[in-house]
Amino acid sequence: MSRPALEIAGYSLRYRTAAGPFDALKSIELSIPRGRTLGLVGESGSGKTSLAWAIMRYLPANAEELAGSILLAGEDLRAMTPRQILEIRGARISMVFQDPSTSLNPTMRLGDQLGEVLIRHRGLSAAAALQEGTLLLARTGIRDPAAMMRRYPHQASGGEKQRVVIATAIACNPDLIIFDEPTTALDIVTARQILDLFTTLREESGVAALYISHDLGLVSRIAHEVAVIHQGEIVERGPCSEVFRAPRQAYTRALLAAVPDPARRLALPPPDRAAAPLLDLSGVSVRYGEQSALKRLLRPGQPVVHGARNVSFDVRPGELVGIVGESGSGKSTIAKVLAGLQDFSGSVAFAGRHFARRPAFDRAYRRAVQIVFQHPDASLNPRQTVAGILSRPLKLYGTVPRDRIAARISELLARVRLPGEFAARYPHQLSGGEKQRVAIARAFAAEPRLVICDEITSSLDVSVQASVAELLIALQRETGTACLFITHDLNLVRQLAHRIAVMQHGLLVDLFATEEAMLPARDPYTRTLLDAVPTLAGTDNGATP
DSSP: OOSOSEEEEEEEEEEEETTEEEEEEEEEEEEEOTTOEEEEEOOTTSSHHHHHHHHHTOOOTTEEEEEEEEEETTEEGGGSOHHHHHHHBTTTEEEEOSOGGGTSOTTSOHHHHHHHHHHHHHOOOHHHHHHHHHHHHHHTTOSOHHHHHTOOGGGSOHHHHHHHHHHHHHTTOOSEEEEESTTTTSOHHHHHHHHHHHHHHHHHHOOEEEEEESOHHHHHHHOSEEEEEETTEEEEEEEHHHHHHSOOSHHHHHHHHHSOOTTSOOOOOOOOTTSOOSEEEEEEEEEETOOOHHHHHHSTTOOOEEEEEEEEEEEOTTOEEEEEOOTTSSHHHHHHHHTTOSOOEEEEEETTEEESSGGGOOHHHHHHEEEEOSOHHHHSOTTSOHHHHHHHHHHHHTOSOGGGHHHHHHHHHHHTTOOGGGGGOOGGGSOHHHHHHHHHHHHHHTOOSEEEEESTTTTSOHHHHHHHHHHHHHHHHHHOOEEEEEOSOHHHHHHHOSEEEEEETTEEEEEEEGGGTTSTTSOHHHHHHHHHOOOOTTOOOSOOO
16 A cells, blocks of 8 residues: 555657657656646647556557556556456546546446446446445535436536546546546536546545646646656656746746736737627527427427527627636527527627528628637548638638639638648648637638637647637737637636626626626626636636635
8 A cells, every 4th residue: 555556667658650650658757646646738749648548558559568667556557468457447447538428328327337337346236336326426416316327428418427437437446547638528617616526536535646638727726746748758747836836847838838827918909899899699599499389299398498598799890709608508509699500589780780580691691700610620521631621611702713712722821820731631630729720711711700719729738729819819910800709718718808708507697898807896607707717826817806
């Protein structure tokens, strides 16, 4: 019991690729004592996830371990047989992934999935596993654990699913839990609850944890120590308070400089308050689950959910308005309404034209209002090159003559700071940040008057997030395009926005100029969101008056 839960010494890992060998990890030295949490931070491609796979023994066939040891409570994982590893996974090492939906079988009830671990690794009967699973869910703070055990994954929210995954991870009192970006897919309030939950469970069980994240604020909140990894090497390590207050390495300083800070406002020209609103929503409501008379007869009692209720606000030409709120608050519902993807009641006025229903949104409107989605992988056609993707709006809206399309594509790539040769690449050949830049270029190719950005930086690491945000501001400054920026990152939106709209349960509960965020007049829910914002150790984001 005196040995650290995890000890890694001189560990190096290489991948064999078509382009030649790639050194993913180089002489890694780490240890995590029991009851302690080590945060591992770095940009995408730095080696964070490769290290997690190495510990879990999930390495792909083209991986080659060159040297070093990985010890779990003194036992060498590299020396274990596949059968021994199967017995250890889930029992002595657990992992919580970024998206709980990918960890849960959609065809099985949540209770059955949790019970599998208890039956296999703790030898419980089915009845005992059901009882113990219910107690575990109660321990994670789920309100009705017995009902949750009977649900399927699609019947639970993102936060509820992540609690089920955490309950499964702690079910066998493991030596080590690996968290790989466990809150990236969650809104800020739910993420705060999940982190508080883990802190409580760690204190109760004494489990050690490796917490992988690109969010330095979250790491500062939950970890005792932090290790900074860059191009496969640990370049800095120490207590969070020391590393974040006085980083020794230039790379660490660059990561910290990229963390959103409301005190560092990005310079956007102020909108013309005297100008007529470009966009004016009045009493917009959306109800999900409404049925025809026949469907009501066949399926009585089907609940009606309000995606938005009587939402009214305006956007001035050239203005950036941030929309924030928890998952299910109605943010994306409003985005879908404005993009012409969702029926609604109420009215939408745009550039002097009034629309009272979705079918009325015509070709001119759809060109003038463009949307950039959260996940570029889901919005970029994988079978088209970047040139093909960018040429579509140019051809569809006739923004340039056909003999100028190739030149315009080069201009668009330069505008989003991508090399011209990227035109011949396919989406899978680009990084996450590069794909998002292509998606932004496609939106601006239509020469819109309003761009809707729906969580466009949430899946990006902190340095890429900062560069994409700065790019968006530069494009707005160049084109005068207005922007609706939907996010759960209040620190980021306070850097960017002229005004911030706060939504809760489909209602617009607060709307204010960004510089008024800390005034006492703010709605209590706005205060809740501000208080949930993670800050770096030893810093103050202004959330506490």
